[in-house]
Amino acid sequence: MPISETWLLPDGVADVLPEQAQVIERLRRQALDFLAQRGYQLVYTPFIEYLESLSSLSALNHDLDLVTFKIIDQISGRLLGVRADMTPQVARIDAHVRPVSGVARYCYAGTILHTKPQGLTASRAPLQLGAELFGHDGLDADLEMIDIMLGVLNVAGYQEGLHLDLGHVGLFRSLVEVAGLNKDQELALSELYQRKALPELKDFTASLNYGSDFYELGRLSGDLDALTQHLSQDILNHANFHQALTSLQTAIEQIESRWPQVCVGVDVVELRSYHYHTGLMFAVYAPNHAMPLAQGGRYDGIGEHFGRARAATGFSCDLYRLVANQFAQVELIVAPSGREQDLQDAIANLRQQGRHVIQLLGQDQLDSVPQATHQLVNNNQGWQVQTI
Template identity: 70%
Template sequence: MPISETWLLPDGVADVLPEQAQVIETLRRSALDFLASRGYQLVYTPFIEYIESLSSLSESNQDLDLATFKVIDQLTGRLLGVRADMTPQVARIDAHVHPVEGVARYCYAGTVLHTKPQGFNTTRAPLQLGAELFGSDSIDADVEMIDVMLSLIETANLVEGVHLDLGHVGLFRSLVKHADLNKTTERQLSDLYQRKALPELAEFTQKLKFGSDFYALGRYASDLAALQRNLSAEILQDEAFKQAFDALTTTQAEIQARWPKLHIGIDVVELRSYHYHTGLMYAVYAPNRAAPLAQGGRYDGIGEHFGRARPATGFSCDLYALSAGQFQAIKTVIAPKGTNTTLLAAIAQVRNNGLSVIQLLGEDDLTSVPNATHQLVNVAGEWKVKQI
């Protein structure tokens, strides 16, 4: 592409043309309607805020902090952040703006902005849609959220062939605490787990306290039964480890009961956003797609930054990614000029039937509307829609 054409938009930012925009907007509306039917209340959040308001997550998640564009407010001289994720904003609403008692459910949809693409072949300006549940630390809340996420994917007609990945940061976290590891060793282990580097992990864990348990966690990360057989009795009796293990097995069983045909995978060392999540983590993947269709997890205490720490779980997805490759042919009907009563009534009826109708202007003819697919013609005194 010539340089004269590429300078118009920065890398990772693109226009959405009518055929795909129609698909995305239809999906957005149906998704929000579905979430409303499940009791999730819609909120709108500002595109830009003081950086302090967006730092409730960035303090524990450097990835989010690095993804946030920062600018100086010309009115106050204070530092502003362009939202890179809407979860901190919804947490602020729950904790400070709309502090309801009991369980609160919110949903949202809007554009966020990233300093760099967050994955292979992704946009820097995703259209993020998600749901958050505050005020319950029950496994039932996580099961509900996963069920809502899967049902939302179903509204996009993408359930066929998808699989769910489940993990729980509490297993690794409790083992680290039990072994009293320092932060450096913890980070090194996390990196080995993320890279699935079993030979390196075997060598690294030889000198660690409970090293065989750390190795077993990586070696049997996707097989809970084998993992349980290969862990030491001391670790299996650790209360925090037991709670995390039971939460994972219970969630897997309950989701499988609700979605019997769904393939559920386990990965106890999938530690993305490890310092952000506090419990269960989940993601939905589709065949031939590297990035998840939707992902989320538990992040208890998120509202502490705003003076009200609450249990929380939620998920989000990028509607652009969710609708990737889908296009919708747009039917456009051209109507002739005129104010004849029967003509105007026919135009109104066609519009009521869900089609777009453009009435010609001035000396226009059919060639003036190049995207027209049909025309309204008078056949023996009756107006009918005919394909062009």
């Protein structure tokens, strides 16, 4: 490779320079403090693990398996996976490493790695921040998760214009169960729903048991009132379908009451990773953002792979995406070189105030610090800060 190209980075990977790194780090600290105040305990997880550990999600979520880098461990000879999502690692902690009784709450922030970007503008190495709640299978836990997700976005400065999309995989799954569909039919339907391909959906469902219900589920996926008027009574009276529908309706009412400034929408056939999710699903969007700012949902039973199945719900977001195009304007004070006590006292006092001070080295002049915004000068009133 020519020397002129050795500094280039792979597609989807980028350096974070000081002006943006300060914004990201400030948000990371504020978000983790916000979560800690609500009882979410911080954990650090390893960047690599044996692939079997990470496969607790990969086996259920084929998309996650595809974005997981796999390498050979030169010590053990076993296959390792580079974490593409921190959720399975936190589930391992809850199930095996720290198996507390009752409800457990954890939060985390760290870099993950994807084989391919998960969107046109997405990074292959997102800085993932999230929270997980284990041990409670009721709607209250899902609502708490949505509350803290929206709270984190508020901390990040997203206070107006948010749109929350809700879905529930139980609606589709119970309909599949009642109709007795096989796996191929189920997969074909989910793919049609994801593409919103209504003409194809109508043709495909024409020969299925409860075909009109499957079609109406796709056609009216965003209107629960209309949906309940067009579905058959067999489906509406099915225990699992009724429970999922009631949970979704209650969630909408509660969220609209708690977050009146957030626009709440429904898409009952938003089936991303539906083999992994087991209940309520949610994603938050903002104007001029094609990808969700944050997303999550219920994924009961994830710990079964580690010998302890638990009810679980969680959310995650990419801090890089939250602060895209935000840059810090940081005051930087330059002090002259010298070891005089009054100068050192002045520098120490400024730093104790939280201000950023660089002291010149040797014979360096002010122009050796091009990012400086202020300088420390000695006048008749002692050492004073002046704007450059």
